[in-house]
Amino acid sequence: MATLKDVAAESGLTVTTVSRVLNNRGYISEETREKVHAAMKKLNYRPNELARSLSKQSSNTIGVIVPHISHPYFAEMISNIENVASKKGYKILLCNSKGTDQKTREYLEMCTSNRVAAIILFSAGVSVEEFSGSNIPLITVERFLENGTASIECDNLQGGELAAMHLIEKGCSRLLHISGVSESSMPADERAEGFMQICDKRGITHYEVTTNQEQYDREEYYELLEHTLETYPDVDGIFASSDVIAAQTIQVCTRMGIRVPQDVRIVGFDDTRLAALMQPQLTTIHQPIKEMATEAVTLALNAVEGRVIAKRTLLPVTLVERETT
Amino acid sequence: MATLKDVAAESGLTVTTVSRVLNNRGYISEETREKVHAAMKKLNYRPNELARSLSKQSSNTIGVIVPHISHPYFAEMISNIENVASKKGYKILLCNSKGTDQKTREYLEMCTSNRVAAIILFSAGVSVEEFSGSNIPLITVERFLENGTASIECDNLQGGELAAMHLIEKGCSRLLHISGVSESSMPADERAEGFMQICDKRGITHYEVTTNQEQYDREEYYELLEHTLETYPDVDGIFASSDVIAAQTIQVCTRMGIRVPQDVRIVGFDDTRLAALMQPQLTTIHQPIKEMATEAVTLALNAVEGRVIAKRTLLPVTLVERETT
Incomplete structure (x- = not known):
């Protein structure tokens, strides 16, 4: 994979200049800009998100931990979360806890080590009371945790x-x-x-x-x-x-x-x-799955930005009458 | 989030020594080891996977691009892929292309920028012929791409x-x-x-x-x-x-x-x-969903390690007789 250095060498410019073009910082002549873009295209250069994330000490990633990915309820939740997160420029790191305490704890650790921006946790009977001390917002869905950042439930x-x-x-x-x-x-x-x-x-x-x-x-x-x-x-x-x-x-x-x-x-x-x-x-x-997913992502990102967010959010349910009654 | 430097300062040791303890490298006295672990615990330190990924120029992540997360077929595929990948120490970056060319291309770019180790692409009618030049293995499922690394299909x-x-x-x-x-x-x-x-x-x-x-x-x-x-x-x-x-x-x-x-x-x-x-x-x-998912992850990781892998893999199907016939 081509690096910033390769692009600089190819275009005959310094790394600093190439970086300024990439980040659109300071005055850059049209000729320089074109040189850089031509070199990027030739080398098939892609900006390194890992480097950006490391310098920010956080990635534009939300860890999503569910007990069963293929269960229709969780599949629809994940789909909606991915949709909302994607619109806000965030990616989804998907984890399947299989409903066990141990896997949930492992995934919480993994998300932390990978400096996710926030974690959305769907928990089926796990106790994660020990998850604390990290400054990563933890949003729980259908479960209230004393030491979580916020919880979302339906009524x-x-x-x-x-x-x-x-x-x-x-x-x-x-x-x-x-x-x-x-x-x-x-x-x-x-x-x-x-x-x-x-x-x-x-x-x-x-x-x-x-x-x-x-x-x-x-x-x-x-x-x-x-x-x-x-x-x-x-x-x-x-x-x-x-x-x-x-x-x-x-x-x-x-x-x-x-x-x-x-x-x-x-x-x-x-x-x-x-x-x-x-x-x-x-x-x-x-269950307002779409609204719950939207709320989970919104609360998570507001928490990332340091805003005060609701500790508990309760969304209403409705009855949909079809043929079985 | 505590850094390696913080752990060094807290334990009164150098960053190099702390790093040696973490990576289990060279001789370290029991006393030093205990000091470091105590400091890590006190500061709630977690190793930074981003830094490791950056130094390797690749993360232990597989990008998975599907057209519809909540469709039962894709939900089961994703679940099986996550399961196999997790056992091999890999994480899943989940992307929902909604079956459009544009979203698929955006996600291929995003996966590349984030230096995923490999990409597994489920494509519903998209043309990604332009995806090339990156050295990231691209495994396609139920679609053969000339410039893909390998494809997996059922019969x-x-x-x-x-x-x-x-x-x-x-x-x-x-x-x-x-x-x-x-x-x-x-x-x-x-x-x-x-x-x-x-x-x-x-x-x-x-x-x-x-x-x-x-x-x-x-x-x-x-x-x-x-x-x-x-x-x-x-x-x-x-x-x-x-x-x-x-x-x-x-x-x-x-x-x-x-x-x-x-x-x-x-x-x-x-x-x-x-x-x-x-x-x-x-x-x-x-459809042998579990086997196809296992094969996709296995081929992806073999490709990551530079091994020669099958260009096309065709898995057999069977008929399951139930009540509608």
């Missing part, structure tokens, strides 16, 4: 309430909530809370099924869902804590001869692209 | 053949292929070719529908699918060129009262997670 409590109210309005009288993983306290737990509060207030019978650990072994998870539906045969409304769980529930219902929405109505959570691709299309709680 | 021709043979075996006699975008010549075009070759050989009536441009406006795309099914009411077997298109086709069939698989059998392409989450579950051509 999970409201989401649970909306799901329960919708199912009750549709005439359901025996409700079931199928939650995701809950090993440590997470904002997502409030989905269950909001759901149950409404059920209690309206005197509606309700059950809850919790998964102990992430169930990647799909068949095992299907068995759990089947067992649940056998245990509560009178259930006529289900609130699943993600669109993926809702999709799996619809499949199990179909296998068991339970019709959706005639016998059981189903509401999901997230409103990923998957919700609209299912058959029947899924009624779900819409 | 799209075989995929189309397998889809046609399967539908014919299941008793279908009037077949339809719904292809994706095809503005420029792409390996994916061979899916249609393989499909039609088998139909011609077996004397099976077949139709093809091509989309002129990416149809993000979902409703418009549904209208196109509906119109197609109305135009060819006698079709009893459909080969969709992606799982997403297959999912949309199933939805349109349901709306039109066409039962899957009783009236129409459907085969997709990709075998993303979506295929197993649909109802009915999708029969599809399995």
Whole structure:
């Protein structure tokens, strides 16, 4: 790769002059400018961002740590973050923590060593309380950390309430909530809370099924869902804590001869692209993924510039009615 | 952020000595080592990867350019690439080209300026023939570039053949292929070719529908699918060129009262997670996404080390039979 020195040698000018042309600093004659550009083109020179970053002790990079890149929710979040960051001249360093504490800590270290400007952390049950002392802004999404710079959450409590109210309005009288993983306290737990509060207030019978650990072994998870539906045969409304769980529930219902929405109505959570691709299309709680991603990048960059930013940001959710209810 | 100098000052040692401790070079007494580690801990010092990268004129980073991060196929590819790269000590700089020539070129420039070790490019109809002159290995996936370092493709021709043979075996006699975008010549075009070759050989009536441009406006795309099914009411077997298109086709069939698989059998392409989450579950051509991702990273890193690598790699596909056939 050609360096600044090579360009100087090729154009017969000093490194200082070439640097002035590149940075558009001071008076430079048109002839000099042309000489430099011709040499750059000939040598296929590209400015070295590493050198710039090193002199600033920070790179125009945002570290993004997610538990599962290919999960539709995180894939859409990453896509939106990349889009907003790119418009502001920032790059994305993508890290997959697989939801483990150890990988998350490793990636936090790696991001720090690489002098990222900021870190956006999506954490599924990890404790990163020990991440501190670095002056890199840490924005957490769907998780509040005492020592984080800022957190962004959607209104999970409201989401649970909306799901329960919708199912009750549709005439359901025996409700079931199928939650995701809950090993440590997470904002997502409030989905269950909001759901149950409404059920209690309206005197509606309700059950809850919790998964102990992430169930990647799909068949095992299907068995759990089947067992649940056998245990509560009178259930006529289900609130699943993600669109993926809702999709799996619809499949199990179909296998068991339970019709959706005639016998059981189903509401999901997230409103990923998957919700609209299912058959029947899924009624779900819409997380403002785009707005959350925009907010995460904006807060991160404001923090980089030393501005005072909101410690907690809570965004509203809405219910999108489709065919499963 | 604490620097090497700060650690030296704090421990009362020279920068050279601190550097020797960090790099484990030469003889260092236990006492000195402990002093340095204590100072590092106190100052929360982290080694500066930017400085290391600059001195090597390359970072342990692979630039990954995809057209759509949140599309399930690319999301799974990215996830697998990150996983393999991470095990080899490499980071991922993620870029979303949105399938445009301009963004792709911008990102190729950006990756070059940031001295990534290698670039993995997923290109949907872009021409990057002008990318050359840089000594950064360029690995393309599902696209062959004359001036690229290497390309990885799955056997799209075989995929189309397998889809046609399967539908014919299941008793279908009037077949339809719904292809994706095809503005420029792409390996994916061979899916249609393989499909039609088998139909011609077996004397099976077949139709093809091509989309002129990416149809993000979902409703418009549904209208196109509906119109197609109305135009060819006698079709009893459909080969969709992606799982997403297959999912949309199933939805349109349901709306039109066409039962899957009783009236129409459907085969997709990709075998993303979506295929197993649909109802009915999708029969599809399995792309070896994990193997393709592993191969892309392996070829990239072998090229970085200056080894001779395969110019073209073709991986086989298989048919996964599920409920839509």
